[in-house]
Amino acid sequence: xxxxxxxxxxxxxxxxxxxxxxxxxxxxxxxxxxxxxxxxxxxxxxxxxxxxxxxxxxxxxxxxxxxxxxxxxxxxxxxxxxxxxxxxxxxxxxxxxxxxxxxxxxxxxxxxxxxxxxxxxxxxxxxxxxxxxxxxxxxxxxxxxxxxxxxxxxxxxxxxxxxxxxxxxxxxxxxxxxxxxxxxxxxxxxxxxxxxxxxxxxxxxxxxxxxxxxxxxxxxxxxxxxxxxxxxxxxxxxxxxxxxxxxxxxxxxxxxxxxxxxxxxxxxxxxxxxxxxxxxxxxxxxxxxxxxxxxxxxxxxxxxxxxxxxxxxxxxxxxxxxxxxxxxxxxxxxxxxxxxxxxxxxxxxxxxxxxxxxxxxxxxxxxxxxxxxxxxxxxxxxxxx
Amino acid sequence: xxxxxxxxxxxxxxxxxxxxxxxxxxxxxxxxxxxxxxxxxxxxxxxxxxxxxxxxxxxxxxxxxxxxxxxxxxxxxxxxxxxxxxxxxxxxxxxxxxxxxxxxxxxxxxxxxxxxxxxxxxxxxxxxxxxxxxxxxxxxxxxxxxxxxxxxxxxxxxxxxxxxxxxxxxxxxxxxxxxxxxxxxxxxxxxxxxxxxxxxxxxxxxxxxxxxxxxxxxxxxxxxxxxxxxxxxxxxxxxxxxxxxxxxxxxxxxxxxxxxxxxxxxxxxxxxxxxxxxxxxxxxxxxxxxxxxxxxxxxxxxxxxxxxxxxxxxxxxxxxxxxxxxxxxxxxxxxxxxxxxxxxxxxxxxxxxxxxxxxxxxxxxxxxxxxxxxxxxxxxxxxxx
Numbered sequence: 001x002x003x004x005x006x007x008x009x010x011x012x013x014x015x016x017x018x019x020x021x022x023x024x025x026x027x028x029x030x031x032x033x034x035x036x037x038x039x040x041x042x043x044x045x046x047x048x049x050x051x052x053x054x055x056x057x058x059x060x061x062x063x064x065x066x067x068x069x070x071x072x073x074x075x076x077x078x079x080x081x082x083x084x085x086x087x088x089x090x091x092x093x094x095x096x097x098x099x100x101x102x103x104x105x106x107x108x109x110x111x112x113x114x115x116x117x118x119x120x121x122x123x124x125x126x127x128x129x130x131x132x133x134x135x136x137x138x139x140x141x142x143x144x145x146x147x148x149x150x151x152x153x154x155x156x157x158x159x160x161x162x163x164x165x166x167x168x169x170x171x172x173x174x175x176x177x178x179x180x181x182x183x184x185x186x187x188x189x190x191x192x193x194x195x196x197x198x199x200x201x202x203x204x205x206x207x208x209x210x211x212x213x214x215x216x217x218x219x220x221x222x223x224x225x226x227x228x229x230x231x232x233x234x235x236x237x238x239x240x241x242x243x244x245x246x247x248x249x250x251x252x253x254x255x256x257x258x259x260x261x262x263x264x265x266x267x268x269x270x271x272x273x274x275x276x277x278x279x280x281x282x283x284x285x286x287x288x289x290x291x292x293x294x295x296x297x298x299x300x301x302x303x304x305x306x307x308x309x310x311x312x313x314x315x316x317x318x319x320x321x322x323x324x325x326x327x328x329x330x331x332x333x334x335x336x337x338x339x340x341x342x343x344x345x346x347x348x349x350x351x352x353x354x355x356x357x358x359x360x361x362x363x364x365x366x367x368x369x370x371x372x373x374x375x376x377x378x379x380x381x382x383x384x385x
Numbered sequence: 386x387x388x389x390x391x392x393x394x395x396x397x398x399x400x401x402x403x404x405x406x407x408x409x410x411x412x413x414x415x416x417x418x419x420x421x422x423x424x425x426x427x428x429x430x431x432x433x434x435x436x437x438x439x440x441x442x443x444x445x446x447x448x449x450x451x452x453x454x455x456x457x458x459x460x461x462x463x464x465x466x467x468x469x470x471x472x473x474x475x476x477x478x479x480x481x482x483x484x485x486x487x488x489x490x491x492x493x494x495x496x497x498x499x500x501x502x503x504x505x506x507x508x509x510x511x512x513x514x515x516x517x518x519x520x521x522x523x524x525x526x527x528x529x530x531x532x533x534x535x536x537x538x539x540x541x542x543x544x545x546x547x548x549x550x551x552x553x554x555x556x557x558x559x560x561x562x563x564x565x566x567x568x569x570x571x572x573x574x575x576x577x578x579x580x581x582x583x584x585x586x587x588x589x590x591x592x593x594x595x596x597x598x599x600x601x602x603x604x605x606x607x608x609x610x611x612x613x614x615x616x617x618x619x620x621x622x623x624x625x626x627x628x629x630x631x632x633x634x635x636x637x638x639x640x641x642x643x644x645x646x647x648x649x650x651x652x653x654x655x656x657x658x659x660x661x662x663x664x665x666x667x668x669x670x671x672x673x674x675x676x677x678x679x680x681x682x683x684x685x686x687x688x689x690x691x692x693x694x695x696x697x698x699x700x701x702x703x704x705x706x707x708x709x710x711x712x713x714x715x716x717x718x719x720x721x722x723x724x725x726x727x728x729x730x731x732x733x734x735x736x737x738x739x740x741x742x743x744x745x746x747x748x749x750x751x752x753x754x755x756x757x758x759x760x761x762x763x764x765x766x767x768x769x770x
Contacts, residue, residue: 081744126743128743135741135743137743256722256723256725257722257723257726258728316738320735323712323739324712327708327709328712328713328719328722337641337642337713338642340641340642343642343643344743344744346642347709347741348743350705350741351741352740352741352742353701353738353739354708354739354740354741355737355739356732356736356737356739357513357737358513358520358522358729359729
């Protein structure tokens, strides 16, 4: 059985809304030096059911496996930044994330007391200007604290003040070739507890695909892989697991001001604990493990497709929509930025090069028009399959 | 005396918070066909003091003068889009702004009742890939309704349900040459009334400069022009008008997650009515009229400076901060997008081409480092002048 670092005694918990706290994963994502990452102290709490150490071990391994596969595919190496923040340590390495250096008269300053109570660590891995990936980031973070800030638990006020632990892997891959879709995946775990009360925990995550050019077979493969990951749970539970989380993904990754989806969707789930820890964690693993089989075949199918100015320009314009989603809607990004998180880790998800042209519209009937009309809509990609 | 279209009887009003409603200027910015723009019906309301028609005439003329000056400077022509929305008319010309076309299952849909009650018009003027301006937009809009939506008056709930009128000119100029700063200006007027109660009105606006390379003389000229615009009001009122609105500008255009200002500031004011209509409107004109004298000398001084890859890359990275500000913080942009406004008009402010590199930092001691360290901080540019 996996275990936790001795800095954070294992605490068990049960039922919530990670959306309010998930952002903590990225923003406060400090380091864990390698020693601590490799050799957590054993869990002697005796409490069980929720195996936090196993989640951590899985997440670290998932990050390693996805990184290795992306490196093999790209031929280049990811750069790794690890960082650490202990109690009382603001944890920024760079000036750019320090809200205090501007001499600004009346800025909202981060709540120092709150920051002090949060510790944690992370490993950010980034590649830029690779052969395949123009920019890609694969982050692990593990954050905790003795008292959950009210801001982080706005939607579940009863959690404020609990000790908490939040960890996850989050990745965004932006290929250079416009025929290769951008992809995003995230798996996360949250735990909050209070002496004498039942622990609160849940898992969340998913993956979604953002193609620039419309290929039905890619979208079908993506969703089929997602459905396969859900199938054992559907069979065991007799519930439409895939349908539920596929719809949730369509709803979440939606740009209301554009009237279009960010991409073709995939899976999105959150607050999941109703199946108990063992099965919920198994589902988390099933989703995490499905990412590479969902994405790599599409990469391999499209990466040699020749492209030119036209495709590049369209890709840059579409990337603008990606930025709009992440900065206007994405709860994790916004919470992270507003709460004093590490900006460069949070914004690693933004594409490397982006265009905004005024009122640009594709030629009717073109592949660019088909993308929006036929792909960036909620759609049952597996109908009849 | 100038007058209003007969569609909107002149209504007078007095004291608030335009931040809550200013966004309406852009987002609902529908058309005004030329006939209506040119020949409003006379004001026969008999009520006075607040001369809405004069504000409208001034704003249209200001847009014309700034457009003409920018065209003369660039050598190219702005493209004009006018649009109109009558009562009961959703007013979108294009599909891209229609939140209903995605077939999305559970989207938040705009409140049709609210939209029906808003009419208005606007002229958007845009140039792209000009000799001087890589992208520039100069918008006029004039919007009103019989009942101010609660969402638009969240900070002044007592205004909900009042009839209202909001108009303004808003511009963002993105030059291609990285040595020429980006600039933004806005002047706006708001009026809300209710039978039997005192009218509520205010003016707001300002201008701010976003240089990519640090030139003291440019920042000093910009702020000196701003101070000159304020001087007659300071003298008449015995108040530190410039200081007050200069500080407000520093506070507003601030990226907390970066710990830096968007640019070197300028002027920002809002909710201004304490001086009475005549003087407030005079101040609005003074600010609007000061924009060209503040900006053009800087353009002329820098536009021939040779630049290369290094300067271009830095400009694109800095433009990323501009996007971050507009999408994460700017109240007008966010309200507009969230309330179903015309997306292409709202996002006209975004730069044409933008970069995000992971954790990019300038070489210590370089001009790029000096920009952030010495220019993107709240600073008294006119000390001792």
